[in-house]
Amino acid sequence: MSELFAKKLLEDVVRMTSEAKTSHVGGCLSCLDIISVLFTEVINIDKKNPNSKNRDRFILSKGHTAAIIYSALANKGFFSRKWLSTFIQDGTKLPGHIDHKVPGVEFSTGSLGHGLSVGLGMALSMRYNNIKSNVYVLVSDGEMNTGSTWEAIMFAAHHKVDNLICIVDKNKIQSFGETKDIINLDPLYEKWETYGWNTYDIDGHNHSEIKKAFIDSKKYSKKPSVIICNTIKGKGIKDFEGRLISHYRPPSEDQLNDILKGI
Template sequence: MNLLDLKRKAIELRKDFVTMIYEAGAGHVGSDLSCTDILVSLYYHQLHVDPNNPEDPERDRYIQSKGHAVEILWAILADKGFIEKEELKTFSQFDSRLLGHPNNLVDGIEMNTGSLGHGLSVSVGSALAAKLDGANYQTYTLMGDGELAEGSVWEAAMAATQYKLDNLTAIIDRNGLQITGSTEDVMGLKDLHGKWEAFGWHVVDVKDGNDIEQLLAAYKDKVEGKPTVIIANTLKGKGVSAAEGVASWHHHALNSEEYEAAIADLDRALEELVNGK
């Protein structure tokens, strides 16, 4: 996909999962909106995965440690052909495979996530296994910034440096908000770049983490012998005006008026993109 196609796909997928959340009456819409561009740039440009061979031992591994933002992931897996699009209608319903967090009953999901702070540790294990096996696959994980208050994240960060896991890329969705408010008020992260650098990681700052072009450049920025962390400065609720920068939309079920306004915002963005505005 070219850059225009990727931007269009991000808007279309936002419409898909906003509709999923509205129809289910549950979901983490603000969190999904902030990381949509990260996942689109990964799944449609960076990751080597095949829906026709989801267990390919040479596939890249993606672990969504930020498991509560699963709706965008379900929408992508359906769009890529890992699951049927009709199954999206079952999201968060009784006996559905599509739960409110990733689960590995679904092709394309490496592990169950949702208990924050575990994804990086498992990703370290995945990357280390590739080194030991002489395999070429890459491992990627997405973390929320609020998740970085978990001590297990920093234990994993030390291990990744110890084993020189340059086949590991961690991405931080740095939207500055979590369910109880500002990350800096709840558990301040302060100099996040300096923290990761002190732990021995190659740190890539993305000024606008909702800019797909900047994200694509960040994935290419690697250093031999060091794991990479991308700090993507995103906007919570990106693309839906009522949700942008609003902590209460972290976990929010849209009413009919909010849903119609959200779709109108996204339709307008799509029209502007197509018309080159």
């Protein structure tokens, strides 16, 4: 199921960024497999009941990769797939950074380092109100530079907010270069462990590994969980894989056609 969904996401994301001639396809593709598994097999959301109190909450903290979430939500029926072709057009409902006015989107982001704190607040309230669902927050590895992310990490661990599940899309590239050259935090999972989180370190493109980590982390109590997903920026577009340009350059028509053929 997740494999099929992944193909839809791939097609949409490459088409959206190519047609709009816009950036950030690289970071969409690195988290594509994570989103596929999350939205098909893990997260409990329902377009008919989008504000159901028992829904799982999902926050995209790396808000610049909005395209993939818009695609996931459209394919889940939260809004018309036609909207996707209006991505970042004048007067669009779908801005370049994820926006809470879009049906199914819990929170707007775009400045890095905000999402985990917000998810933490939701999770605290849900715990207090005995809501059994989880909060999933997807952060980038670049966001690990940000002090505010660490503020949330420290607080969540201290209060053992175990309904909070953070996913790090560790695609190893941030906007100015390789993450390890800017502020090397490897081994990253050790940092989270030192700070009191239940930690998974997995291949972020292997659906069964992703699924297993999600299921395990949902069951885990006593600590918040983090799933560090080792991924490849630009995964799927050959010339973009593992390259900084995938953060900026939109896919060309040829690249789009290659992807469509492959699917």
